[in-house]
Amino acid sequence: MLRKFFSYYKPHKRLFMIDFSSAIIVAILELAFPLAVQWLIDTLLPTGEWGMIAKVSVLLLLVYILSTFLNFIVNYLGHKLGINIETDMRQELFNHVQRQSFRFFDNTKTGHIMSRITNDLFDIGEFAHHGPEDFFIAIMTFIGAFTIMFNINPTLASIALVMVPFLIWLVTFSNVKMNKAWKKMYGEIADVNARVEDSVSGVRVVKSFTNEKFEMTRFRQQNGLFRTAKLYAYKIMAGTHSGIYMMTRLLTLVVLVVGAWLNLNDQLSHGELVSFVLFTNVLIKPIDKISALLELYPKGMAGFKRFRDLIDQEPEIQDRENAVDVPALHGDIAFDHVSFNYDQSKPVLKDISFSLNAGETIAFVGPSGAGKTTICSLIPRFYDVSDGAITIDGMDIRDMTQKSLREQIGIVQQDVFLFTGTIRENIEYGKLGASFEEIQAAAERAHLKEFIASLPDGYETQIGERGLKLSGGQKQRLAIARMFLKNPPILILDEATSALDTETEMIIQESLAELAENRTTLVIAHRLATIRNADQVLVVTPNGIEEQGTYDELVAAGGVFANLHHIQFKK
Ligand code: ADP
Ligand code: MG
16 A cells, blocks of 8 residues: 555656755754764863854854755645645546446445545645655654764663653554544534535525524534534644653753763763753654654545545446447447346346337336336446347447447436536537537527527526526526537437426427437437327336337327326326
8 A cells, every 4th residue: 555655756756856855964964963062062162262163153054044945945845745646646536536437426425525535635645745754754863863872872872762662652642542533523524514515505495494593503513513523632632742842851851960960970071961952852853753644644544545445446337448439320229138237136127129210219108217217328328238238320339439429329307417607618518619609509499599698698697506597497408508519319308308397398398309300319208298209109117118119009009008198188
């Protein structure tokens, strides 16, 4: 896992090298400073040469400036590296999700994908920012400082070393507690977000039931839980910091007292004593860093593991090796003994066969849940058949590339999904890069011209989140315009007008009829009036295709369909 993680550093090798070498120089300068002081006190001071001392001070000043500059570089480039890696990963994840097949989205919660792209990547980024190079440098500084201290005076160094396990214990202990506290806090903030999302997107329901007070109370409770969790995390953090502060001061004090005693017994020079005290301060920094990293590492790695879990899921439906980019299809469609199930538990389609010629219209009727929508989602290969085959113009659709296949199929559904943006942008989605003339022509064919002309901003009118500012009929017209622009030879209308009132349905139906002209059309309909002119009607039930024929044939046959017909037209 760690090796996988480091592979993300590869594209940023140069940045890493500059960052890393600057950090090493900073560490060396840090270690050299106490030694310089020691030399100043023990060697230079006794000579009594003020001029020399002044010169050394100027030199020290230059070293400080250099060290400040390098610190800036390390800080800035370290973050830059982290941000670059985070950005790369986020893009990779987004691209990967875009490539997934339908079944993936059936089984993955939107919220989970969102939290991968935000929270997890944030944690990974945090670790990558202050990550591996810091860890390395901290260890190096720590070992370096002790080596020098042992060289100066082994006794004193050993005494200082005895304190270290306590410090490490404290840091590790509070890290475990810290991790738990952060985890709880993240859980609570996720629930706070969920509450906000719920009541904002459901605001119309909230208001119509006048349940604002109830929502506020619910939110207050959740907000309170979050407060408690976060407060606890900060309490642990404050405790840890105080503990480390106490321990390190204690270390300094011990070094000072024992050092003073050694000094009185002529075993330690003045300079060495000062240098020792300074070194105990040098030691504190890497301990702090390592403790911070010990906190970031498990969070970052847990996030990285979740990230990889997603990335490693291959899209279910892939183009075959020798899949061809099909040119414009005619649209002869045939289902040849097709069976399909979403999961192993229950078959949805069993041995379905039918065919229709280019330009014809086929209608599916039947009870809800019978599998009509499922039949239609097999044609663009949203799912692959479990058995049998689907051909278009005589070619198995699995031998076509998904892109070239889907470019030839248009789907209009009951709930139209529109994107936040303008009317023009939403129509253009049918054919990206279309000229404004083409967009206008498509809008006109969908009978949107007058409506758009009546808007102050015309084509540039913002339609609100998911087309919130449009009526059901207007949304459906936009979807139809989008389809005119795409102009596919095969059209699927899945209860496109079921959500509309009867009057609007009649008007939209006219537009749909125009859209269906010269295309192979598959219609799923509840209201039989809309499929009178279909070339074939299929009655789909959970047991399969029960009746098949023209509208009039089926009425004459006196079966299920005839029954439906009589119920709908009796009044
Ligand atoms: P219809 O369009 O005729 O109302 P569907 O094709 O939508 O029926 O559904 C057929 C059956 O498949 C139903 O039992 C439904 O519960 C099930 N189903 C539909 N979509 C999915 C899915 N994405 N995952 C699992 N089962 C599904
Ligand atoms: Mg359906």
